[in-house]
Amino acid sequence: xxxxxxxxxxxxxxxxxxxxxxxxxxxxxxxxxxxxxxxxxxxxxxxxxxxxxxxxxxxxxxxxxxxxxxxxxxxxxxxxxxxxxxxxxxxxxxxxxxxxxxxxxxxxxxxxxxxxxxxxxxxxxxxxxxxxxxxxxxxxxxxxxxxxxxxxxxxxxxxxxxxxxxxxxxxxxxxxxxxxxxxxxxxxxxxxxxxxxxxxxxxxxxxxxxxxxxxxxxxxxxxxxxxxxxxxxxxxxxxxxxxxxxxxxxxxxxxxxxxxxxxxxxxxxx
Amino acid sequence: xxxxxxxxxxxxxxxxxxxxxxxxxxxxxxxxxxxxxxxxxxxxxxxxxxxxxxxxxxxxxxxxxxxxxxxxxxxxxxxxxxxxxxxxxxxxxxxxxxxxxxxxxxxxxxxxxxxxxxxxxxxxxxxxxxxxxxxxxxxxxxxxxxxxxxxxxxxxxxxxxxxxxxxxxxxxxxxxxxxxxxxxxxxxxxxxxxxxxxxxxxxxxxxxxxxxxxxxxxxxxxxxxxxxxxxxxxxxxxxxxxxxxxxxxxxxxxxxxxxxxxxxxxxxxxxxxxxxxxxxxxxxxxxxxxxxxxxxxxxxxxxxxxxxxxxxxxxxxxxxxxxxxxx
Numbered sequence: 385x386x387x388x389x390x391x392x393x394x395x396x397x398x399x400x401x402x403x404x405x406x407x408x409x410x411x412x413x414x415x416x417x418x419x420x421x422x423x424x425x426x427x428x429x430x431x432x433x434x435x436x437x438x439x440x441x442x443x444x445x446x447x448x449x450x451x452x453x454x455x456x457x458x459x460x461x462x463x464x465x466x467x468x469x470x471x472x473x474x475x476x477x478x479x480x481x482x483x484x485x486x487x488x489x490x491x492x493x494x495x496x497x498x499x500x501x502x503x504x505x506x507x508x509x510x511x512x513x514x515x516x517x518x519x520x521x522x523x524x525x526x527x528x529x530x531x532x533x534x535x536x537x538x539x540x541x542x543x544x545x546x547x548x549x550x551x552x553x554x555x556x557x558x559x560x561x562x563x564x565x566x567x568x569x570x571x572x573x574x575x576x577x578x579x580x581x582x583x584x585x586x587x588x589x590x591x592x593x594x595x596x597x598x599x600x601x602x603x604x605x606x607x608x609x610x611x612x613x614x615x616x617x618x619x620x621x622x623x624x625x626x627x628x629x630x631x632x633x634x635x636x637x638x639x640x641x642x643x644x645x646x647x648x649x650x651x652x653x654x
Numbered sequence: 655x656x657x658x659x660x661x662x663x664x665x666x667x668x669x670x671x672x673x674x675x676x677x678x679x680x681x682x683x684x685x686x687x688x689x690x691x692x693x694x695x696x697x698x699x700x701x702x703x704x705x706x707x708x709x710x711x712x713x714x715x716x717x718x719x720x721x722x723x724x725x726x727x728x729x730x731x732x733x734x735x736x737x738x739x740x741x742x743x744x745x746x747x748x749x750x751x752x753x754x755x756x757x758x759x760x761x762x763x764x765x766x767x768x769x770x771x772x773x774x775x776x777x778x779x780x781x782x783x784x785x786x787x788x789x790x791x792x793x794x795x796x797x798x799x800x801x802x803x804x805x806x807x808x809x810x811x812x813x814x815x816x817x818x819x820x821x822x823x824x825x826x827x828x829x830x831x832x833x834x835x836x837x838x839x840x841x842x843x844x845x846x847x848x849x850x851x852x853x854x855x856x857x858x859x860x861x862x863x864x865x866x867x868x869x870x871x872x873x874x875x876x877x878x879x880x881x882x883x884x885x886x887x888x889x890x891x892x893x894x895x896x897x898x899x900x901x902x903x904x905x906x907x908x909x910x911x912x913x914x915x916x917x918x919x920x921x922x923x924x925x926x927x928x929x930x931x932x933x934x935x936x937x938x939x940x941x942x943x944x945x946x947x948x949x950x951x952x953x954x955x956x957x958x959x960x961x962x963x964x965x966x967x968x969x970x971x972x973x974x975x976x977x978x979x980x981x
Contacts, residue, residue: 423940430937477944598927598941601920616730619723623777
């Protein structure tokens with residue numbers, strides 16, 4: 385069920401003018417490992433929302449974090465139930481972003497475009513239900529299903545160029561049928577990636593480039609390494625997530641350092 | 655050689671030397687006292703190496719206008735680094751927000767800045783806020799703040815339980831705070847005259863480089879800060895900081911008192927950018943601790959008006975140093 389219908393999620397101190405009601409409602413979906421989730425992931429949502437609101441055309445009604453399936457096969461990926469739990473803890477204090485475990489619960493890994501399709505159909509279903517609840521209410525912009533957009537960092541845009549990582553037809557569907565909100569990251573040139581790709585260039589009106597005003601390069605890779613070396617990660621991720629990691633003995637070994645690949649930690653408590 | 659951690663090395667094992675386990679009954683076994691297992695664990699890991707470590711208190715001075723996750727990270731990075739050298743044990747962190755008399759442009763009232771820092775450190779077991787500097791009527795030079803805290807620690811150390819595990823904040827009851835009853839047995843503990851922890855100035859590279867700004871610092875103060883206390887400087891561009899030290903005679907002379915800590919995660923969460931984001935209605939969530947963000951929203955303390963405070967006013971240290979030079 386789409387949340388916050390009619391309510392606009394905004395940064396504090398921002399007056400919401402009446403013309404917000406005529407804006408296109410948007411739901412932001414972020415896919416990724418979230419291994420573990422960090423403050424930088426959470427910032428993506430805040431920056432993207434601010435950016436879309438400033439365009440004057442959109443109102444962001446919801447954010448969804450969808451941790452990737454274990455069968456993605458990425459090294460060091462801790463079991464999805466942990467990654468989902470950590471995201472849930474991180475979002476405890478957010479009133480507009482939620483975690484969705486559907487993708488992680490599927491039998492196999494699935495392409496991002498399929499996750500988008502799934503959530504889009506969920507949103508359509510909710511919208512239909514909302515209309516159905518009040519048949520006398522004239523359909524307005526607010527009861528139209530929100531547009532679902534893929535939220536990502538600029539580095540993801542670059543990966544579209546990696547051979548065989550994405551199907552061309554999927555890239556097209558993502559930018560044509562859904563849309564991308566891409567938050568800048570140091571060392572990346574999103575404009576360049578777009579100009580260098582015919583598909584992306586064609587649909588560049590549907591690719592929103594948001595600039596993070598406060599550079600903040602917290603990578604989960606760094607966090608995992610720091611944890612395995614017994615170093616502090618406080619203030620890089622929410623306290624509740626750090627507590628969970630310690631309670632479950634996650635990330636105690638960093639196979640990228642030791643050359644050993646481990647899918648699962650032994651559950652040692654520190 | 656400048657002490658520099660260019661590669662984050664794994665922390666040394668806590669029990670590197672031989673373990674000395676308490677074999678004779680001591681004051682902690684008297685049954686009458688209330689001692690938690692925390693103390694027993696502390697004694698177990700007190701190897702000879704541990705006891706030879708110099709205890710350190712990290713003091714950070716600054717505007718904290720407002721405090722951000724980056725400020726808090728400085729403490730964490732510095733502590734990990736100092737502890738991993740094997741020579742130090744960081745027992746406390748102190749945030750000392752500057753007084754309003756500093757007259758920096760955009761500096762909002764100290765009571766707000768102190769409160770936000772307190773909110774930010776609520777979940778920290780070792781970093782606390784000290785409002786002494788902010789309560790002084792006149793601006794206080796950094797070296798005097800260091801001196802104040804060092805003297806306070808020295809005054810307090812006579813009454814301290816000499817194991818001094820990481821000092822918990824006053825709000826939490828320390829069950830082992832009573833002085834030792836029995837000093838006759840030989841124990842792997844220091845006698846009552848254990849030295850007070852050493853205060854070191856914690857900072858980012860910007861402070862190090864500010865030593866070069868004319869009239870901002872007295873050169874004898876810089877020398878005092880380095881010689882009597884020492885600097886722990888967290889920086890992303892380690893080589894720039896090393897170059898800066900190399901090119902300054904006073905810094906070079908005291909290079910052994912400067913600990914450079916590498917910050918691998920580019921973390922440019924400057925307070926200036928936070929204030930700008932706030933003026934533009936942009937979110938600052940996840941850049942500052944949640945309670946700080948809530949406080950700022952609730953009290954509406956940052957605005958275009960607040961940014962113009964002290965506009966055209968000369969910064970206190972510049973004023974003072976120029977006046978003293980003139981007299």
